[in-house]
Amino acid sequence: MHHHMSLLRDLQALDHYIDRLRQEVAELDNGERLREKIERSRRRLEEVKARYQEIHATATNQELRLQDLGERIRRAEADLYSGRITNPRELQLLQHEIEQAKQSREDMEVEMLRIWERMETMKNDIDEAERDLQYAERLYQAHVEDYNQRKAALESEIAFHLSERADLAAQIDSDALARYEQLRQRLGGTAVAVVEQKACSVCHTLLTPYILKRLQNEDALIACESCGRLLYDPLLAH
Ligand SMILES: [Zn+2]
Known part of the structure; x- marks a missing residue:
């Protein structure tokens, strides 16, 4: 898993929060x-x-x-x-x-x-x-x-x-950030998924042993094979 994945996950939480605030502005009765x-x-x-x-x-x-x-x-x-x-x-x-x-x-x-x-x-x-x-x-x-x-x-x-x-x-590596922004735009605001019981938290597809192994061993952006979101595994974070 890429060493900046936890920062990307934090960034996404912040982005979701900002999106909600913007939505609130849009919904205000003028x-x-x-x-x-x-x-x-x-x-x-x-x-x-x-x-x-x-x-x-x-x-x-x-x-x-x-x-x-x-x-x-x-x-x-x-x-x-x-x-x-x-x-x-x-x-x-x-x-x-x-x-x-x-x-x-x-x-x-x-x-x-x-x-x-x-x-x-x-x-x-x-x-x-x-x-x-x-x-x-x-x-x-x-x-x-x-x-x-x-x-x-x-x-x-x-x-x-x-x-x-x-x-x-x-603080985030620029290539990883660019990939995040692209995915966020393409996938309706959610670019990062969390690994939950060996499955993608967004599309719920069970992750293959190959993907799980790569997550564990590679310092790279690993995506869910089904929905394409970048995977973040809290158990691997340090
Ligand atoms: Zn997925």
Whole structure:
């Protein structure tokens, strides 16, 4: 067995640990769903506001029409009592027009009340949508702060172990290290297997007497014949 195998095994343990930390970083929830919720709340608020603007315009219009109508009634009544019109038929006609105008003013006032009621309801809807949005924003902010803290903590831990790894790698024979890196990349992160009861700890294939003998006698990198991983035998380590 190569005299640096125990260092390679240590390196692998460290690499596995760093991989797990990186995985944890990747799995951290960056708050994307909360951000989408903010967008939905914002769109809803905009919709409610737009509808309020519409009804507000309708109300303003209606008020102008009411003022206009009131003015017309006032003038017609002034005309009626001015004594200018003497023809009874004409007077009757004017009186009738005034009555009709008053009736439609009444209808419009009832309609106006309904519009105001709807505006009140919509103001409440706007308030509610605003509160919703503020709440979603606060939630998102708190989440992002938490996310950033966790991420920074994990990243500094990774940096610490990477420097530890560099120190360890510097002690290992460069050919052995290169072989380790190659295998690690090709075999999904695990390049070193341990001999456990004469079998490979990763693929569980029983090792041949020939391989076991080589492990014992040669200062070389010996690989599992089945999965190709470098074999480390703790019983042979010193
Ligand atoms: Zn194997």
